[in-house]
Amino acid sequence: MIVAGFGCRAGASAAALQAALDAALVTVRARRPGLPGPDVLAAPLDRLAMLEPLADALGARLVGVDEVALRGQHTPTRSLRILAVRGCGSVAEAAALATAGPLSRLLVARHISPDRSATCALAQGSQT
Incomplete structure (x- = not known):
């Protein structure tokens, strides 16, 4: 399972979310050609609605x-x-890892x- 974790400001546009995902995919596919797109999009609960259009477009959970x-x-x-606001170093990385599971x-x-x-950020894990 591939998880795309997102962090964003309240006013982030759909284009900004897509651009961040595209940049992450370009980087990872340079190392792992053929890696599929994300199965899951993850974000903090207070930002989840912002990702609905992107999840729908990708067919991702x-x-x-x-x-x-x-x-x-x-x-x-x-x-x-x-760290001061959310208690983690990167919201995107933390969301991806938390969703992908303990062995991610x-x-x-x-x-x-x-x-x-x-x-x-992109994480790989075995949780569904």
């Missing part, structure tokens, strides 16, 4: 991640601002949309 699950994830990215691993750390309003 949408999963909300609560604050406790985000705080429980160790992420390679350590944003001090996000990041395929690619967060990628930032050109307008800096959205991030996306």
Whole structure:
């Protein structure tokens, strides 16, 4: 299972979310050609509705991640601002890892949309 985890500002556009996902996929596919698109899109519960159009377009399942699950994830990215606000180093990385399950691993750390309003990280796991 491939999980795309997202972090975003409240005003992030659908184009910004798509751009962050596209950048993450380009990076991971350079290392793993043929890797499929995400099976699941994950984001904090308060940002979930923003991802509905993208999930529908991709035919991916949408999963909300609560604050406790985000705080429980160790992420390679350590944003001090996000640590203070959300309790994790990267919302995108934490959402991807929490959703992919306990034996998951990041395929690619967060990628930032050109307008800096959205991030996306990809994880692989065995949970459904």
